[in-house]
Amino acid sequence: MSSRASCVEGTSDELQPSKYLKAKATADGQRCGDPGVALIILNSPIQDLKYFRRLCEHASFRICADGGANRLHDVVLNGTATQDWSEALQQLLPDTIHGDLDSLDKQVRERYEHLGVEISEDPDQYSTDFGKSIKKIVERMPAVRNILIHGSLGGRVDQGIGLLHELYREQSLRHPKVRFWLLTESSVSVLLRTGTTVLQTPLGEGLITRNIGILPLYGPARISTMGLEWDVDDWPTELGGQVSTSNHIVSDSVTIRTDNDVLFTVERSGQ
Numbered sequence: 001m002s003s004r005a006s007c008v009e010g011t012s013d014e015l016q017p018s019k020y021l022k023a024k025a026t027a028d029g030q031r032c033g034d035p036g037v038a039l040i041i042l043n044s045p046i047q048d049l050k051y052f053r054r055l056c057e058h059a060s061f062r063i064c065a066d067g068g069a070n071r072l073h074d075v076v077l078n079g080t081a082t083q084d085w086s087e088a089l090q091q092l093l094p095d096t097i098h099g100d101l102d103s104l105d106k107q108v109r110e111r112y113e114h115l116g117v118e119i120s121e122d123p124d125q126y127s128t129d130f131g132k133s134i135k136k137i138v139e140r141m142p143a144v145r146n147i148l149i150h151g152s153l154g155g156r157v158d159q160g161i162g163l164l165h166e167l168y169r170e171q172s173l174r175h176p177k178v179r180f181w182l183l184t185e186s187s188v189s190v191l192l193r194t195g196t197t198v199l200q201t202p203l204g205e206g207l208i209t210r211n212i213g214i215l216p217l218y219g220p221a222r223i224s225t226m227g228l229e230w231d232v233d234d235w236p237t238e239l240g241g242q243v244s245t246s247n248h249i250v251s252d253s254v255t256i257r258t259d260n261d262v263l264f265t266v267e268r269s270g271q
Contacts, residue, residue: 016200017188017266018207020148020181024057033060038137038144041094042130042151042163043067043103046075047185048270055148055183056092061141065129066099068150073108085111093117098136099129130166138175149182164263167191168218172261189265196257199264201227201249210249211267214256221260227251237262 024032039059043066046052052075056062064072072094080088089111096118097104104119113119122132130149137144149167153160163182171180171191182189188208203210214223220238225231229248237243249266256264 013193013195013197014200015179015190015197017190017264018200018202018205018268020055020058020183021051021188021207021268022205023054032057034058034146035060036141036143036145037061037148038063038141038146039148039150040065040130040133040137041068041072042149043071044150044152044155045185046071046150049075049079051268051270052150053092055150059148061137061144062094062096063133063136064094064097065133066097066101067103067105067129069094069097069112070103070105070108073105073111086115089115096120096136096140098122099132100125103129128162128166130163131170134170134175138178144178146179146181149180151182152184154185164217167263168261172218183268186270187265187267189263192256192258192262192264194258194260196255197264199254199256200252201254201266202252203249204252206269208249209267209269212247212249212254213243213245213263213265214247214258215243215245215263215265216260217263218261221258221262223259223262224257225255227254 037059038061039055041062041064073089076092077085077088080091082088093115094117097112098120100123101121109119134147137147151163167180167182168191171178180191201208216237216239220236222234222236224233227250229250
């Protein structure tokens with residue numbers, strides 16, 4: 001690495017993007033989430049119930065952000081053989097439904113209330129349901145260290161960019177001790193802080209593909225990498241300039257060093 005890259009101060013992290021894509025063993029069907037892990041279910045289509053269940057298994061606390069409860073309700077009923085809605089919904093209950101509740105369907109609300117799910121309203125119009133959900137998680141789980149976000153970037157452009165904006169704000173400015181994982185229909189994305197990050201990327205697991213991107217969404221950066229098909233050394237990257245998209249993993253671990261926060265994204269395999 002160049003002298004500039006080697007002098008960058010910041011974190012030294014080790015991450016495994018495929019960790020929450022793995023099936024988690026549970027005892028006798030009981031919930032046994034990872035300590036310090038929460039899941040936010042956004043108001044986005046849940047297209048793969050098997051994949052979604054894996055995320056739920058890892059979470060000690062599950063929160064539906066307002067209309068996310070509608071999505072959860074529908075996918076569970078459609079993906080379960082039983083005709084008893086109560087029996088079906090109990091297989092994958094959230095701990096709470098939270099937000100301004102303007103998107104929550106009346107029947108969905110009544111059913112989850114019947115099953116004892118907490119429903120709480122925050123009428124603040126200066127924050128999104130995503131931000132309100134994070135606030136609720138931190139109140140309920142002071143020791144939270146990883147927040148999984150199940151959502152989509154495939155809908156409205158403004159909402160997708162807004163989600164990436166909030167991801168940066170929450171992790172970098174408000175909750176620097178918490179790691180946020182954005183899990184969409186096709187990718188796993190995580191913010192890499194200034195400094196060095198080692199990402200465990202075993203392609204043999206069949207959970208992620210070799211396709212990655214390193215996106216300077218939050219300002220110009222200089223990056224150095226090891227473990228990619230096209231490695232770079234003290235490479236300037238910024239929107240409107242050079243951007244590392246469609247690069248390829250060629251090692252079981254990838255090291256990325258940056259002098260500014262960047263978004264790392266890797267394609268999931270769909271397994």
